[in-house]
Amino acid sequence: xxxxxxxxxxxxxxLVSLVLTLLATSFLVFSAIHVAPGDPESFLLRGRGVSPxxxxxxxxxxxxxxxxxxxxxxxxxxxxxxxxxxxxxxxQDVGGLLAARLPTTLWLVGYATVLIVVAGVLFxxxxxxxxxxxxxxxxxxxxxxxATPSFVAVIGLSAVFAVTLDLFPTFGNGxxxxxxxxxLTLPAxxxxxxxxxLLARVTRSAMLAELGREHVEVARARGxxxxxxxxxxxxxxxxxxxxxxxxxxxAGMFVLTAxxxxxxxxxxxxxxxxxxxxxxxxxxxxxxSLLVVVAFMVINLLVDLVHPxxxxxxxxxxxxxxP
Amino acid sequence: MNVLEVDGLTVVLPGGSHRPLVDGIALxxxxxxxxxxxxxxxxxxxxxxxxxxxxxxxxxxxxGSVRVAGTEVVGLAGExxxxxxxxxxxxxxxxxxxxxxxxxxxxxFLTEAVRTNRGWAxxxxxxxxxxxxxxxxxxxxGAAMRRYPHQFSGGMLQRVMIAAALAVxxxxxxxDEPTTALDVxxxxxxxxxxxxxxxxxxxxxxxxxxxLELAAxxxxxxxxxxxxxxxEEQPADRLFRAPRHPYTQGLxxxxxxxxxxxxxxxxASGRLVPISGRPLSLTDTPPGCAFAPRCPRAIALCTATAxxxxxxxxxxxxxxxxxxxxxxxx
Numbered sequence: 001x002x003x004x005x006x007x008x009x010x011x012x013x014x015l016v017s018l019v020l021t022l023l024a025t026s027f028l029v030f031s032a033i034h035v036a037p038g039d040p041e042s043f044l045l046r047g048r049g050v051s052p053x054x055x056x057x058x059x060x061x062x063x064x065x066x067x068x069x070x071x072x073x074x075x076x077x078x079x080x081x082x083x084x085x086x087x088x089x090x091x092q093d094v095g096g097l098l099a100a101r102l103p104t105t106l107w108l109v110g111y112a113t114v115l116i117v118v119a120g121v122l123f124x125x126x127x128x129x130x131x132x133x134x135x136x137x138x139x140x141x142x143x144x145x146x147a148t149p150s151f152v153a154v155i156g157l158s159a160v161f162a163v164t165l166d167l168f169p170t171f172g173n174g175x176x177x178x179x180x181x182x183x184l185t186l187p188a189x190x191x192x193x194x195x196x197x198l199l200a201r202v203t204r205s206a207m208l209a210e211l212g213r214e215h216v217e218v219a220r221a222r223g224x225x226x227x228x229x230x231x232x233x234x235x236x237x238x239x240x241x242x243x244x245x246x247x248x249x250x251a252g253m254f255v256l257t258a259x260x261x262x263x264x265x266x267x268x269x270x271x272x273x274x275x276x277x278x279x280x281x282x283x284x285x286x287x288x289s290l291l292v293v294v295a296f297m298v299i300n301l302l303v304d305l306v307h308p309x310x311x312x313x314x315x316x317x318x319x320x321x322x323p
Numbered sequence: 324m325n326v327l328e329v330d331g332l333t334v335v336l337p338g339g340s341h342r343p344l345v346d347g348i349a350l351x352x353x354x355x356x357x358x359x360x361x362x363x364x365x366x367x368x369x370x371x372x373x374x375x376x377x378x379x380x381x382x383x384x385x386x387g388s389v390r391v392a393g394t395e396v397v398g399l400a401g402e403x404x405x406x407x408x409x410x411x412x413x414x415x416x417x418x419x420x421x422x423x424x425x426x427x428x429x430x431x432f433l434t435e436a437v438r439t440n441r442g443w444a445x446x447x448x449x450x451x452x453x454x455x456x457x458x459x460x461x462x463x464x465g466a467a468m469r470r471y472p473h474q475f476s477g478g479m480l481q482r483v484m485i486a487a488a489l490a491v492x493x494x495x496x497x498x499d500e501p502t503t504a505l506d507v508x509x510x511x512x513x514x515x516x517x518x519x520x521x522x523x524x525x526x527x528x529x530x531x532x533x534x535l536e537l538a539a540x541x542x543x544x545x546x547x548x549x550x551x552x553x554x555e556e557q558p559a560d561r562l563f564r565a566p567r568h569p570y571t572q573g574l575x576x577x578x579x580x581x582x583x584x585x586x587x588x589x590x591a592s593g594r595l596v597p598i599s600g601r602p603l604s605l606t607d608t609p610p611g612c613a614f615a616p617r618c619p620r621a622i623a624l625c626t627a628t629a630x631x632x633x634x635x636x637x638x639x640x641x642x643x644x645x646x647x648x649x650x651x652x653x
Binding site: 213214215217218219220221222223224225228232233236237310311312313 | 373376378405406407408409410413414416418421422423424425426427435436439440471473487491
C-alpha cells in the first residue's frame with residue numbers, strides 16, 4: 001500500500017516537472033523560428049514583390065503583426081486543444097499532416113531500437129565474456145560503426161544492399177507488416193548503425209564491472225552454472241546503464257530520422273521536418289520540434305520508472321534496515 | 324576420513340620475480356574437526372582456504388595437491404569442479420554484503436544453489452531454506468526471503484550466508500574471516516551459530532582469521548601462516564599456552580587479553596608488544612626464514628637458509644631455534 005502511494009507520488013512529481021519543462025521548451029521552440037533568418041511571410045509570398053498593404057494583410061491573416069507573447073499564447077492554446085495550426089506549404093491542418101506521417105517514424109524508430117538493443121547487448125556481452133580476439137574485433141567494429149555518420153551509412157547501405165544486390169528497396173514506406181518491415185530494414189539499419197557500437201561498449205564495460213564483483217565470484221564458488229551466473233548476476237546487474245543509454249538513444253533517434261527518412265524517401269516526421277525547415281513552414285517545424293521534446297521527456301520518464309524495478313535499492317518503497 | 328587434505332600446495336602468480344602466494348602448504352581437516360588458519364593480511368591464508376573450492380587467482384601456476392573428501396581439486400575444471408562446489412564444500416566469506424547479489428531477493432540467493440544444482444522444485448527448496456533460516460536465528464524466515472539484502476544488517480546477512488552454505492549439506496565448511504566485517508557483539512553470535520551447526524552436522528571446518536585468540540577459543544587445531552608458509556601448527560590450547568615459533572609468540576604478545584569475566588585476579592595484562600618491522604611484501608624473496616628480519620631471536624643461520632616444517636607428535640614448527648627452551652612470550 002505504502003509502495004503504491006510512494007510510486008504514485010513519484011509519478012505525480014515527475015509529471016508536474018514534465019509539464020513545466022514542456023511549457024518552457026514550447027516557448028523556446030515557438031520563438032526560435034522568429035529568431036532564425038528569413039521571414040515566414042516571404043515564403044508565403046514566394047518572393048513576389050507586393051505592395052506594403054498586401055504584405056500587411058498577409059501578416060494580419062497569420063497573426064504575424066501581434067507581439068510574440070500574444071502569438072505564443074494563441075499557438076499554445078491551439079496546441080492544447082489539438083490544433084497545431086495550418087501548414088503554409090501544404091495548406092492543410094498540421095495535426096492531420098503529422099498523424100499521417102507519425103506511424104512511419106514510430107515504425108522506423110521501433111525497428112531500429114530492436115536492432116540496437118539486440119545487437120548492442122549481444123555484441124557487448126560477447127566482448128565482455130570473450131576477452132582476446134573476439135573482444136578486440138567487436139570493439140574495433142563498434143568504433144568504426146560509431147564513427148560512421150548516418151548519411152554515409154545510408155549511401156553505403158543502399159549502394160550495396162539495394163542497388164548492387166537488389167535485396168531491399170531504396171524508396172518508399174511499404175504497406176502492411178511484412179512489406180513495411182522489408183522497406184524499413186535498410187533505413188533502420190542505417191539509423192541503428194552509429195549507436196549499436198555505443199550500446200555494445202556500455203554493455204561490455206557494465207558487464208566487466210559486474211564480472212569483477214565479489215558476489216559473482218561467490219556465485220561461481222557455490223557451483224552455479226556459468227550461463228546462470230552470467231544471466232542472473234552479471235547481465236541482470238548491468239541492466240541499469242543499458243536501460244539509461246537505450247532511453248537516450250531512442251530519444252535521440254527521433255532527430256536522426258530526418259537524415260535517414262530523407263535519404264530513403266520515407267514520408268515520416270523526419271523528412272517532413274527537413275521539408276518544413278527548407279520551406280520556412282513554421283507551424284510544422286514548431287509542431288514536430290514539440291513532439292520530439294515530448295518523446296524525449298516521456299522516454300526519460302519511462303526509464304526513471306523502470307529503474308527501481310531493476311535496482312530495488314532505488315525503490316521508493318519500504319527500505320528499512322532490519323536489526 | 325579427512326574432509327580436506329592439502330599437500331605441498333604452491334601457488335605462483337604469473338610473471339615477475341614474486342615469491343609464491345603460498346608455498347608448500349600441508350594441512351588436514353578431519354570430519355567434525357575445526358581447524359584455524361591464522362595469519363596477517365597477505366600471509367596466504369585466504370588463498371589456502373579458497374584452494375579447497377578450486378578458486379585460484381587468475382593465470383596462477385598451481386602445484387601440489389588439494390583433496391576435498393577424496394576428490395583432487397588441483398586441475399579440476401568444468402562440470403566436475405562445479406559439482407565439487409555444489410556438493411562437497413561451501414564457503415562463508417568475509418563481507419556478506421558484497422557476497423550476495425544486491426539486486427535479487429534474499430530468498431533467490433538462498434534457494435539458487437539447490438534449485439540449479441539439484442533441480443529441486445520451488446516449494447521444496449523454500450521449505451528447506453525456511454528451516455535453515457530458523458536454525459541460524461532469523462525470525463520470520465518467510466518474510467525475510469522476500470526482502471532484499473540492503474534491508475538486512477551485516478550480522479543478519481552473514482546468517483543468511485551461513486544458511487545458504489548449509490543448504491547443500493557440505494562436508495567441509497570454509498569460513499574466510501566470517502566475523503571480521505561485523506561488530507563485536509554480532510561476532511560472538513555468528514561464531515556460536517557456526518560452531519553449533521558444525522558440531523550438529525559433523526562437518527569439517529576451516530576457520531580463517533587474523534585473530535589468534537578467537538581461533539584458540541573455537542578451534543581444535545591451529546595453523547599459523549607467515550609469508551605464504553605454515554610456520555607452526557599445534558592443538559589450540561597448547562599453541563595458546565606454549566607457542567613455539569617466535570612469530571606466534573609475537574602475535575600472542577601483541578594481542579590484548581581481557582581479564583576473565585568470572586572475576587578473579589584481574590591481571591593487568593601487561594604492555595602490548597607489537598612485532599617490529601613490516602610483513603614481507605610479495606616481491607621480497609629472502610633466501611632464509613621469511614620472519615628472520617623481524618625476529619628477536621634470529622641468528623645467522625636464519626637469514627641463510629629457510630627452516631623446514633618439522634613434525635613431532637601433534638605439533639609442527641618451522642624454526643631453527645624451536646628446540647631451544649624459551650620463556651613463553653619472548
